[in-house]
Amino acid sequence: xxxxxYQPGIREGLTFxxxxxxxxxxxxxxxxxxxxxxxxxxxxxxxxxxITRADPTKCSFDIRNKYExxxxxxxxxxxxxxxxxxxxxxxxxxxxxxxxxxKISLVECQNSERTFIRSERLTKVAISAMKQSIKxxxxxxxxxxxxxxxxxxxxxxxxxxxxxxxxxxxxxLKDAVKRGTSYCILIGPEGDFSPEELRSATxxxxxxxxxxxxxxxxxxxxxxxxxxxxxxxx
Amino acid sequence: xxxxxYQPGIREGLTFxxxxxxxxxxxxxxxxxxxxxxxxxxxxxxxxxxITRADPTKCSFDIRNKYExxxxxxxxxxxxxxxxxxxxxxxxxxxxxxxxxxKISLVECQNSERTFIRSERLTKVAISAMKQSIKxxxxxxxxxxxxxxxxxxxxxxxxxxxxxxxxxxxxxLKDAVKRGTSYCILIGPEGDFSPEELRSATxxxxxxxxxxxxxxxxxxxxxxxxxxxxxxxx
Numbered sequence: 001x002x003x004x005x006y007q008p009g010i011r012e013g014l015t016f017x018x019x020x021x022x023x024x025x026x027x028x029x030x031x032x033x034x035x036x037x038x039x040x041x042x043x044x045x046x047x048x049x050x051i052t053r054a055d056p057t058k059c060s061f062d063i064r065n066k067y068e069x070x071x072x073x074x075x076x077x078x079x080x081x082x083x084x085x086x087x088x089x090x091x092x093x094x095x096x097x098x099x100x101x102x103k104i105s106l107v108e109c110q111n112s113e114r115t116f117i118r119s120e121r122l123t124k125v126a127i128s129a130m131k132q133s134i135k136x137x138x139x140x141x142x143x144x145x146x147x148x149x150x151x152x153x154x155x156x157x158x159x160x161x162x163x164x165x166x167x168x169x170x171x172x173l174k175d176a177v178k179r180g181t182s183y184c185i186l187i188g189p190e191g192d193f194s195p196e197e198l199r200s201a202t203x204x205x206x207x208x209x210x211x212x213x214x215x216x217x218x219x220x221x222x223x224x225x226x227x228x229x230x231x232x233x234x
Numbered sequence: 235x236x237x238x239x240y241q242p243g244i245r246e247g248l249t250f251x252x253x254x255x256x257x258x259x260x261x262x263x264x265x266x267x268x269x270x271x272x273x274x275x276x277x278x279x280x281x282x283x284x285i286t287r288a289d290p291t292k293c294s295f296d297i298r299n300k301y302e303x304x305x306x307x308x309x310x311x312x313x314x315x316x317x318x319x320x321x322x323x324x325x326x327x328x329x330x331x332x333x334x335x336x337k338i339s340l341v342e343c344q345n346s347e348r349t350f351i352r353s354e355r356l357t358k359v360a361i362s363a364m365k366q367s368i369k370x371x372x373x374x375x376x377x378x379x380x381x382x383x384x385x386x387x388x389x390x391x392x393x394x395x396x397x398x399x400x401x402x403x404x405x406x407l408k409d410a411v412k413r414g415t416s417y418c419i420l421i422g423p424e425g426d427f428s429p430e431e432l433r434s435a436t437x438x439x440x441x442x443x444x445x446x447x448x449x450x451x452x453x454x455x456x457x458x459x460x461x462x463x464x465x466x467x468x
Contacts, residue, residue, distance in 0.1 A: 091325060098454050099446075133449045174465055212333075212468055215367045220332050227461055231408055234446055 003029060004131045005039045006138075010047060015060055022059035025051070036064070042130065042138035044069050069136035074233045075182035079105040079151045080222045081189035084113040090125045092219035093141070096226040097129035101139045105155075108145040111191030119143045148197055152204040157184040162206040163221055164188065164198055173209040174228050185209075185225045190218055237263065238365045239273045240372075244281060249294055256293035259285070270298070276364065276372030278303050303370035308467045309416035313339040313385045314456045315423035318347040324359045326453035327375065330460040331363035335373045339389075342379040345425030353377045382431055386438040391418035396440040397455055398422065398432055407443040408462050419443075419459045424452055 005021050007014065017025060017039075025031045032054050039047045039061075045068055049061035078101060082089050093104060104126075106117050122141050130138050158181045161173060177183065186193075186201060193201070202208070211224050239255050241248065251259060251273075259265045266288050273281045273295075279302055283295035312335060316323050327338060338360075340351050356375050364372050392415045395407060411417065420427075420435060427435070436442070445458050 095454055095457070098448055098450050099458075100448055132451065135448070172468055174468070212464060214332055214334055214369070214464075216332050217366065220329055223329070223457075224333070224461060227458060228465070230446060230448075231462070231465075234406055234408070 002038060002134060004134055005037055006042055006127050006131055007039050008041050008043070010039065010041045010063070011043070011045070015062070016055075017059045017061070019057050023056050025059050026054045026056040031059075037061070040069075040130070040136040042127070042136070044136050046136050072233070073180040074229070075102045075157065076100065076226060076229045077103040077105065077155065077157055077182070077184040078187060078222050078226055079107045079146075079155065079184060080187040081109045081112045081218060082106050082114040082117050082145065083218050084190065086114075086118060086121075088217070088219040089117070090122065092222045093122050093125045093139075094129045095223045097126045097135070097139055098133045099223070099226050099230045100135070101226050102137070103140045105142045105146050105151055106144075107148055107151050107186070109148050109189050109197060110194040111189045112145075113190060115145065117142075117145060149200065151184075151186070152201045152206065155184040157182040160184045160186075160201075160204070160206040161209045162186040162188075162193070162198070162201045163211055163225060164193060164208045165210045166208070169208045169210060171207075171209055173211055173225060174232065176207060176209045177229060177232050179233050183229055185229070187218060187222045187225060236272060236368060238280075238368055239271055240276055240361050240365055241273050242275050242277070244273065244275045244297070245277070245279070249296070250289075251293040251295070253291050257290050259293050260288045260290040265293075271295070274364070274370040276361070276370070278371050280370050306467070307414040308463070309336045309391065310334065310460060310463045311337040311339065311389065311391055311416070311418040312421060312456050312460055313341045313380075313389065313418060314421040315343045315346045315452060316340050316348040316351055316379065317452050318424065320348070320352060320355075322451070322453040323351070324356060326456045327356050327359045327373075328363045329457045331360045331369070331373055332367045333457070333460050333464045334369070335460050336371070337374045339376045339380050339385055340378075341382055341385050341420070343382050343423050343431060344428040345423045346379075347424060349379065351376075351379060383434065385418075385420070386435045386440065389418045391416040394418045394420075394435075394438070394440040395443045396420040396422075396427070396432065396435045397445055397459060398427060398442045399444045400442070403442045403444060405441075405443055407445055407459060408466070410441060410443045411463060411466050413467050417463055419463070421452060421456045421459060
């Protein structure tokens with residue numbers, strides 16, 4: 001199976017791997033000068049490079065080929081309340097990255113049970129999932145919790161949905177979305193959105209959508225939303 | 235949020251909770267005689283019962299109402315190779331149960347990297363997910379690894395698919411399936427199915443399907459397949 005390395009900054013002139021990737025390349029995979037490896041810069045490009053110096057702390061390379069990942073005409077932004085259990089957020093980030101996601105916002109809602117996030121850890125999980133699923137784009141992940149009001153007032157996507165089920169709403173996300181556009185989907189905390197949050201989102205143009213008959217955990221709802229948007233655009 | 239208790243054997247006349255559920259009911263939730271709780275037998279029924287004796291090791295109850303979970307006209311069987319990392323299988327079982335699944339078979343393929351499963355642990359995860367998502371049906375999970383040949387030769391579902399992508403196959407599962415029938419979906423190990431396994435499955439009527447452009451981990455592929463079958467039947 002292909003191993004994909006991640007090295008940002010290549011377009012800015014960088015020609016060596018960072019210490020972790022150097023070690024993996026030279027010590028674990030035992031690559032030698034003259035060997036070809038594939039990198040991504042996490043910003044949409046793949047590079048075929050030849051190793052020039054197999055230094056386990058700073059492995060240098062020459063670029064042979066650069067190619068852009070197939071362009072896509074849609075954009076997926078999931079804005080999700082962090083789960084009480086941090087592992088569940090890491091699972092969400094891993095699975096969403098595997099399916100394909102452009103932006104993940106961690107949102108502080110009235111009922112959120114967590115007030116900080118380990119964003120470095122989440123980015124690490126996303127990098128690993130990007131490499132594992134051979135993608136060239138690293139999702140943008142917020143470094144801090146974003147207040148709910150900031151998300152609803154300022155998100156830039158063309159279409160906006162909020163996952164919320166009540167008596168007068170049975171529109172499934174899969175039937176509410178269309179191909180080839182940008183979406184922001186709001187996923188609430190274990191205790192759900194508050195009535196004020198729901199009103200505010202609706203006022204800002206968010207459409208109420210259901211994710212099906214089952215009561216899903218927060219991270220499962222986030223994955224389901226991301227999966228559905230990828231399916232619609234397949 | 236509703237708490238759902240799990241107690242098999244009610245149809246056979248059992249009128250008390252097992253020690254774990256008794257403790258949770260009496261010690262954690264502090265239920266008292268006269269309080270009403272909701273149970274499921276994991277076999278399609280919900281029960282509204284009144285507590286008669288709040289014994290923390292054997293909590294007795296009288297049944298007030300019994301109702302059957304909404305019938306469904308489809309059946310989802312995912313036959314999946316266990317992942318090297320046991321946590322990933324537990325995570326798959328949890329998410330598949332949340333979405334809705336009837337049967338999970340753990341299949342020993344040529345490239346499977348695990349030769350035993352902790353089936354008790356998997357059942358525990360499924361019970362917890364069933365309760366959490368307020369369902370009345372516990373998925374059947376195989377107690378031991380089933381040889382690949384046994385699954386392909388003997389599975390009873392009307393429609394059969396194998397998740398496998400090659401140059402001449404680009405049929406997505408979502409476009410291959412129809413509502414209201416029974417499906418068996420085969421999901422391969424990290425090293426994929428062997429050519430012989432693929433030939434054998436095809437010979438036994440399994441259709442090759444894709445799960446999209448992304449290279450998904452085994453447990454992610456299993457979850458995606460289960461999610462798609464639920465979406466089709468929504």
